[in-house]
Structure formats: structure tokens, C-alpha cells
Amino acid sequence: xxxxxxxxxxxxxxxxxxxxxxxxxxxxxxxxxxxxxxxxxxxxxxxxxxxxxxxxxxxxxxxxxxxxxxxxxxxxxxxxxxxxxxxxxxxxxxxxxxxxxx
Numbered sequence: 023x024x025x026x027x028x029x030x031x032x033x034x035x036x037x038x039x040x041x042x043x044x045x046x047x048x049x050x051x052x053x054x055x056x057x058x059x060x061x062x063x064x065x066x067x068x069x070x071x072x073x074x075x076x077x078x079x080x081x082x083x084x085x086x087x088x089x090x091x092x093x094x095x096x097x098x099x100x101x102x103x104x105x106x107x108x109x110x111x112x113x114x115x116x117x118x119x120x121x122x123x124x
Contacts, residue, residue, distance in 0.1 A: 034061070059095055075099065
């Protein structure tokens with residue numbers, strides 16, 4: 023997954039598409055030639071309150087492959103943030119339910 027935390031620097035990631043099995047994969051680094059899309063990711067939550075995600079598609083691939091690749095890459099890079107949000111929200115909900123149940 024992407025680096026995170028108060029000292030995380032930005033990093034580039036590339037998503038690739040394998041037409042043989044219709045699978046996407048992500049690697050660290052920037053490959054503008056063979057990759058479907060590349061993205062710069064920086065977890066700046068401790069300075070700006072946001073994570074930064076800048077994506078560049080590769081016009082060699084069709085719009086549908088680029089769109090799926092972009093979504094796959096965004097999900098891959100933000101999965102930890104999504105999971106942390108889910109845990110925070112669900113624990114608050116559970117706490118409030120239990121607090122009023124007794």
C-alpha cells in the first residue's frame with residue numbers, strides 16, 4: 023500500500039492491465055509507456071487534512087481501460103484511509119447504540 027503518516031513523502035504508482043486475463047496490477051514507480059495510468063500519492067492529512075492523488079492516463083489504452091485502471095489505482099492507494107474511516111464510523115455507531123441500549 024501507499025506510504026502514510028506524518029512524514030510520508032509523495033510517491034508515484036503505476037497501474038497495468040493484462041488483456042489476457044483482464045486483470046489490473048499496481049507497482050510503485052512511474053511508467054508512462056506501458057502503464058494504463060500513473061498517479062502521484064501523498065498522505066498530507068497531518069498538514070492539509072487531505073490525501074493528494076494526481077492521476078495521468080495513457081491514451082494508448084481505451085477510455086474504458088483507463089477509467090477502470092484509474093479506479094483500481096485510487097482504491098489501491100486509498101484502501102487504508104477507507105478502512106480507517108469505516109472503523110471510526112462503525113465504532114462510534116456501535117458505541118452510541120450500546121450506550122442507549124441499557
